[in-house]
Amino acid sequence: MEQDEPRDVTAVVFSLVVPVHNEADGLETFHARLRDAADGLGEPYEIIYVNDGSTDGSLEIIRRLQAEDDRIKYIDLSRNFGHQEALTAGYDFARGAAVITLDADGQHPTDVIAELARRWRQGYEVVYTVKKADPNVSALRRLAVRSVYGLIRWLSGMDVTDQADFRLLDRKVVEALRRTRERARFLRGLVRWLGFRQVAVEYEPAPRLAGAPSYTSAKLARMGSAGVFNFSVMPLRCIGLLGGAMAGGAIVYAVVALLCWPFLGGSVLANLVALAVGLTGLVLGSLGLVGEYIGRIYEEAKDRPIYIVREAAGFEAEPAPAERAAEEPVRSARPSEPSQIRLFT
């Protein structure tokens, strides 16, 4: 593991990546906690704030923090790209031997960071967190979230229930993750898919320091569908099977209905109309489902960058453009750094 190898003492060991979208009110309190936790790690670290299109003065606070301490860096995205995209930017710019991501709203307790680091030092390459039941979440939302996780588990066989984007990834894993450039991003699923030695750490979610969550129901639904459609073609298969069974049933039904026509007349016709409507519904539903996948193919085909950076500060050298990650066979965070791992192509 890392501590057994000779190491450049000035090199960053921990990168702490924090996506920020309109968190001005609680940001300074959060930063004080984060810095204390980072200092407690006893190794050189960097803190990277990713400002994801905030409109409330978060960027000004981040700029001030950065001016006071050269371990603090920031990336300002050109607009609001979303939590997963902001995290992706953080992973691209981070250069630590271990990268820890956590939310800026105080819900991911900073005292768990020491535990993440401890597990990493034990040799785990992915230390992910699972949140205990949150008393601050309404029963309805909990039910919605549970159903989304259940659906993901059922369709893709991947259990990411109650996991958070609060995790530590070893450099090897970060480099592997950077090779996945799909647009509709679901990092929990991607990290699970990558493999490596993984271990879970439980944490008690805290209430927000200030403000309201920006994860609207629509965003939750978008992430849930990414969890299902990006990781499973089961819906396509199920609908195909269902369509086949229904078409077979309909043929049998039609034959029986036609044979009975002279005796039953109009009521059979009504049945046939109902059947036609039902089948049309099924076909349209299937088209919508197929469209989900085609839409994703379309998004990938456009090959747009996952995020766009307006400004980055505090970094010694510009990281290789993130949007080219998929084209390059093996990459590290800095163009001058040697590659640390050979990856599949």
Ligand code: UDP
């Ligand atoms: N966030 C972001 N971009 C967004 C929405 C949220 O960078 O479009 C950040 C936000 O500032 C916070 C984290 O992502 O640090 C989680 O967001 P939030 O607290 O709204 O989500 P929840 O707690 O409901 O998961």
Ligand code: MG
């Ligand atoms: Mg939150």
